[in-house]
Amino acid sequence: MAGDRSFTLSEIARRLDVPQHRLIHLCEKGVVVPEVHGAAGRGSSRVFSSRNFLELAVALRLRDMMLPVAAVGAVIHVLGVFEGRLQTDLPHFALVDSLRDDRAPDLRVIISDGQTIYFSLGAAGEQPKLFGGIPMDQLEGHTPAWNGQIEAVRFRGNAPNGSGGLGPENSHYGRLELSVTAIAQTLPIA
Amino acid sequence: MSIMLAAGEQQVDGAGRVDPDLRPLLDHIATELAQEYIRLMQAAADAEIAAGISAADA
Numbered sequence: 487m488a489g490d491r492s493f494t495l496s497e498i499a500r501r502l503d504v505p506q507h508r509l510i511h512l513c514e515k516g517v518v519v520p521e522v523h524g525a526a527g528r529g530s531s532r533v534f535s536s537r538n539f540l541e542l543a544v545a546l547r548l549r550d551m552m553l554p555v556a557a558v559g560a561v562i563h564v565l566g567v568f569e570g571r572l573q574t575d576l577p578h579f580a581l582v583d584s585l586r587d588d589r590a591p592d593l594r595v596i597i598s599d600g601q602t603i604y605f606s607l608g609a610a611g612e613q614p615k616l617f618g619g620i621p622m623d624q625l626e627g628h629t630p631a632w633n634g635q636i637e638a639v640r641f642r643g644n645a646p647n648g649s650g651g652l653g654p655e656n657s658h659y660g661r662l663e664l665s666v667t668a669i670a671q672t673l674p675i676a
Numbered sequence: 677m678s679i680m681l682a683a684g685e686q687q688v689d690g691a692g693r694v695d696p697d698l699r700p701l702l703d704h705i706a707t708e709l710a711q712e713y714i715r716l717m718q719a720a721a722d723a724e725i726a727a728g729i730s731a732a733d734a
Binding site: 518555556558560564565567568570571575589591607609617620625 | 691692693694695698699701702703705706707708709710712713714716717719720724
């Protein structure tokens with residue numbers, strides 16, 4: 487199982503084939519917090535969990551898609567809490583192991599019209615359910631924070647045949663979609 | 677204002693950290709995702725059991 491392994495920063499950089507400074511940047515921005523051991527001083531090195539490994543891989547992909555750091559941080563935060571909630575019911579649950587299973591649900595991040603973040607979740611071959619959205623301008627502190635209204639996080643029905651907009655979230659102009667499940671399944675962690 | 681760091685101290689600017697005001701929203705989404713994930717995993721397990729029974733009956 488990958489769930490109980492740990493990795494150094496240089497090892498993850500090598501496995502993901504990215505320069506170390508990109509991973510360091512994500513840590514120093516607070517996007518990914520090393521779960522095993524943080525860098526506390528000179529000579530101290532960060533040690534990452536398997537979930538951190540997935541978080542870094544997802545964060546890199548989202549940054550490649552030009553998503554702002556604050557928005558990437560929000561997505562990674564949701565993934566962390568998501569795993570924590572599942573561990574409440576299933577104490578041995580490990581997100582990476584679960585998503586790498588052949589029958590794993592498809593968990594995706596959707597950026598709608600460059601303004602709102604959604605998550606979608608569904609079994610293969612079925613219509614996914616939509617969760618969100620998270621207004622990106624609030625993440626960057628441009629408007630007042632969430633007012634607590636549940637309306638912002640209700641389920642939304644999927645548009646029949648895509649009518650009325652793009653994707654299940656009904657984007658008006660454009661959308662970006664990233665499969666966390668696909669990233670987990672191709673994560674060079676074994 | 678400048679901030680002096682002690683030798684070896686890491687600077688974390690926190691731009692990627694979540695605003696505490698937004699945490700309830702993000703945590704709520706994570707909770708709903710977890711509930712749906714459990715439902716989907718249970719459905720997949722049930723389908724596998726049903727497929728196994730069908731195969732045994734055939």
